[in-house]
Amino acid sequence: DQQVKQNSPSLSVQEGRISILNCDYTNSMFDYFLWYKKYPAEGPTFLISISSIKDKNEDGRFTVFLNKSAKHLSLHIVPSQPGDSAVYFCAASDMSGTASKLTFGTGTRLQVTL
Amino acid sequence: GEEVAQTPKHLVRGEGQKAKLYCAPIKGHSYVFWYQQVLKNEFKFLISFQNENVFDETGMPKERFSAKCLPNSPCSLEIQATKLEDSAVYFCASSDDRNYGYTFGSGTRLTVV
Numbered sequence: 001d002q003q004v005k006q007n008s009p010s011l012s013v014q015e016g017r018i019s020i021l022n023c024d025y026t027n028s029m030f031d032y033f034l035w036y037k038k039y040p041a042e043g044p045t046f047l048i049s050i051s052s053i054k055d056k057n058e059d060g061r062f063t064v065f066l067n068k069s070a071k072h073l074s075l076h077i078v079p080s081q082p083g084d085s086a087v088y089f090c091a092a093s094d095m096s097g098t099a100s101k102l103t104f105g106t107g108t109r110l111q112v113t114l
Numbered sequence: 115g116e117e118v119a120q121t122p123k124h125l126v127r128g129e130g131q132k133a134k135l136y137c138a139p140i141k142g143h144s145y146v147f148w149y150q151q152v153l154k155n156e157f158k159f160l161i162s163f164q165n166e167n168v169f170d171e172t173g174m175p176k177e178r179f180s181a182k183c184l185p186n187s188p189c190s191l192e193i194q195a196t197k198l199e200d201s202a203v204y205f206c207a208s209s210d211d212r213n214y215g216y217t218f219g220s221g222t223r224l225t226v227v
Contacts, residue, residue: 034215036218041220041221042220042221043118043205043207043217043218043219043220043221044205044218045218046215046216046217049215087155089157091157099145099162099164099169099170099209099211101147101159101162101170101172101173102157102159103159104156104157106155106156107155
């Protein structure tokens with residue numbers, strides 16, 4: 001049972017435009033959400049996170065939006081750059097605390113074209 | 115150091131052989147996590163440690179898999195009698211108790227033939 005879903009396996013966006021990556025979850029106990037970026041042959045790199053008490057968190061070009069009622073979150077990248085080309089994973093935690101295990105989605109491969 | 119160091123990068127084992135993977139967390143991080151990535155995209159949580167104590171082992175297969183984090187040694191994940199289905203990339207991550215978003219190592223690719 002996939003509790004965190006990323007329904008788009010891939011996304012192609014032109015450089016300079018907005019990239020929107022989506023994530024849905026089913027477990028209402030999840031209270032913290034994270035986005036990771038992964039390049040081939042490397043481990044995932046933490047990008048940005050959001051607590052369930054917020055609906056938006058922004059860090060430079062990256063913004064995460066959370067819609068709790070819809071159990072949906074999205075990552076916006078503006079403007080997109082070629083170096084953003086990677087696989088993006090959404091992850092969720094169901095405990096308060098930094099030691100929680102994460103449940104990952106299956107990833108969306110973003111390609112930013114020139 | 116400021117990176118999670120995993121060794122070896124690649125490991126090939128015949129079915130039935132033992133595999134042992136190592137992870138050196140970032141100095142000062144008290145939590146260590148192991149994840150298994152099968153089929154390129156699915157990450158599965160295996161086990162976590164708080165210092166040398168098991169914190170959460172709900173993802174560990176009951177048989178053949180074991181893990182340790184001992185003082186002054188790298189953490190280890192051991193698979194006894196490997197099976198073809200154990201072929202995956204195994205990622206270790208570490209965190210402190212202040213911040214979410216733990217730091218991953220670059221993984222060990224285990225191939226069971």
